[in-house]
Amino acid sequence: MLFENATLADGRVEDVRVAGETVAAVGADLDAGADERVVDATDRLLLPGMIDAHVHFRQPGFPHKETWATGSRSAAAGGVTTVADQPNTEPPTVDGAAFDAKADLAAASLVDFGINGGVTAAWDPDSLFDRPLFALGEVFLADSTGDMGIEADLYADAVERAAAAGARVTVHAEDATLFDESARERDDADAWSAYRTAEAEAVAVERACRVAAEAGATVHIAHTSTPEGIDAAAEAGMTCEVTPHHLLLSRDDLEELGTHGRMNPPLRSEERREAVFERVADGTVDIVATDHAPHTRAEKDAGIWDAPSGVPGVETALPLLLERARRGDLTYERVRDLTAANPAAVFDLPNKGRVAEGYDADLVLVDPEGSRPVRAADLHTKCDWTPFEGRDAVFPELTLVRGTVVYERGEGFGDAAGENVRSA
Ligand SMILES: NC(=O)N[C@@H](CC(=O)O)C(=O)O
Ligand SMILES: [Zn+2]
Ligand SMILES: [Zn+2]
Numbered sequence: 360m361l362f363e364n365a366t367l368a369d370g371r372v373e374d375v376r377v378a379g380e381t382v383a384a385v386g387a388d389l390d391a392g393a394d395e396r397v398v399d400a401t402d403r404l405l406l407p408g409m410i411d412a413h414v415h416f417r418q419p420g421f422p423h424k425e426t427w428a429t430g431s432r433s434a435a436a437g438g439v440t441t442v443a444d445q446p447n448t449e450p451p452t453v454d455g456a457a458f459d460a461k462a463d464l465a466a467a468s469l470v471d472f473g474i475n476g477g478v479t480a481a482w483d484p485d486s487l488f489d490r491p492l493f494a495l496g497e498v499f500l501a502d503s504t505g506d507m508g509i510e511a512d513l514y515a516d517a518v519e520r521a522a523a524a525g526a527r528v529t530v531h532a533e534d535a536t537l538f539d540e541s542a543r544e545r546d547d548a549d550a551w552s553a554y555r556t557a558e559a560e561a562v563a564v565e566r567a568c569r570v571a572a573e574a575g576a577t578v579h580i581a582h583t584s585t586p587e588g589i590d591a592a593a594e595a596g597m598t599c600e601v602t603p604h605h606l607l608l609s610r611d612d613l614e615e616l617g618t619h620g621r622m623n624p625p626l627r628s629e630e631r632r633e634a635v636f637e638r639v640a641d642g643t644v645d646i647v648a649t650d651h652a653p654h655t656r657a658e659k660d661a662g663i664w665d666a667p668s669g670v671p672g673v674e675t676a677l678p679l680l681l682e683r684a685r686r687g688d689l690t691y692e693r694v695r696d697l698t699a700a701n702p703a704a705v706f707d708l709p710n711k712g713r714v715a716e717g718y719d720a721d722l723v724l725v726d727p728e729g730s731r732p733v734r735a736a737d738l739h740t741k742c743d744w745t746p747f748e749g750r751d752a753v754f755p756e757l758t759l760v761r762g763t764v765v766y767e768r769g770e771g772f773g774d775a776a777g778e779n780v781r782s783a
Contacts, residue, residue: 362405368407380720382719384716407723409440409676413529413648417448432766436755441702442651443472444473454481470765471761478507491782504652518570518578519574527705531582547663551663552610552613560583560587564588579705583599584635586635589644607750616746621663653740682752726756733749
């Protein structure tokens with residue numbers, strides 16, 4: 360396949376040839392082969408596919424919320440070409456057998472994937488580290504969906520085991536002893552944000568980084584939602600990610616979102632959201648990852664203390680970022696780094712994250728001016744709603760995973776092309 364006159368994230372206009380699974384050439388005036396498909400990419404951006412280091416595709420255990428088939432379609436249509444799945448499934452991915460069972464299901468994925476291993480009192484590190492893990496994590500320092508919160512001494516053991524195995528650890532950092540119990544008397548949607556305090560995140564991030572560093576482990580802090588949490592990770596020399604919802608939504612949106620806006624960590628004040636955005640724009644934050652955490656509408660339509668935590672996001676992340684780039688709030692190079700180049704570097708995927716000769720042909724073609732509102736009805740997640748309804752976004756026209764078309768607007772989806780990125 361030959362993309363002609365494609366604009367790359369850095370503004371260069373090039374022809375890009377895909378041969379087999381890789382980018383074979385990037386250059387001026389490449390000649391099309393006899394049977395080669397030629398895509399006129401004039402005025403189109405050609406980006407490396409997003410590597411979403413944090414999704415919950417819910418299988419095994421909760422296929423009514425999402426499956427590898429539906430989740431990976433949603434990914435492909437959103438320009439995500441690699442996902443890393445979290446362990447709070449049923450059974451939880453805390454031993455080799457659970458890893459193998461999930462890997463079998465993940466064979467249905469359209470996009471490349473990694474499978475994380477989790478930590479509970481019942482985990483079996485020997486069999487788990489024997490498998491091709493993406494990372495150890497997300498390790499829950501407080502309960503979230505799945506109730507996998509662990510005690511401090513188990514966390515210390517886990518980072519030691521990870522260091523010995525050479526695995527990176529991703530951490531859900533909140534300290535439940537710093538939650539504000541007085542918020543429990545309220546029943547409005549904002550009560551969740553009042554309850555799971557910003558301080559609980561900052562303190563947990565600092566401690567998680569310190570304990571890991573003492574063990575010689577490297578941690579990546581999942582879904583940091585506060586400037587304090589981001590700064591604590593950066594000061595400790597560790598990496599962190601921000602979700603699209605913490606970047607673009609705040610407590611001001613909760614009146615409209617209601618319990619659909621409940622997630623962990625919760626939405627923060629508009630002031631903190633702006634400070635998070637600054638740190639994403641200036642490069643303090645390493646990665647945008649979605650924490651795609653689908654629950655059905657029926658499940659979310661409950662009281663604030665009963666509704667499950669989590670929002671979907673894998674299909675809207677890159678499109679929402681591209682809209683902010685279109686408006687000039689982020690550069691396209693920053694978007695590329697946050698979604699592709701940096702996750703590839705942080706999680707050691709040397710063949711991914713760039714549009715360059717020899718790299719995997721994980722590619723996304725977009726019309727950078729082709730902005731349109733997000734509509735849940737257009738999305739492919741099984742959960743059938745989005746916290747970003749009506750927001751403008753720039754959706755892909757074409758998505759390739761290692762040279763295979765997995766999504767084309769107007770044409771639909773390709774076959775399951777995904778492979779475990781650690782098994783290659
Ligand atoms: N973020 C959430 O609110 N929920 C996630 C779990 C998690 O990432 O903590 C889920 O799996 O539903
Ligand atoms: Zn989490
Ligand atoms: Zn998560």
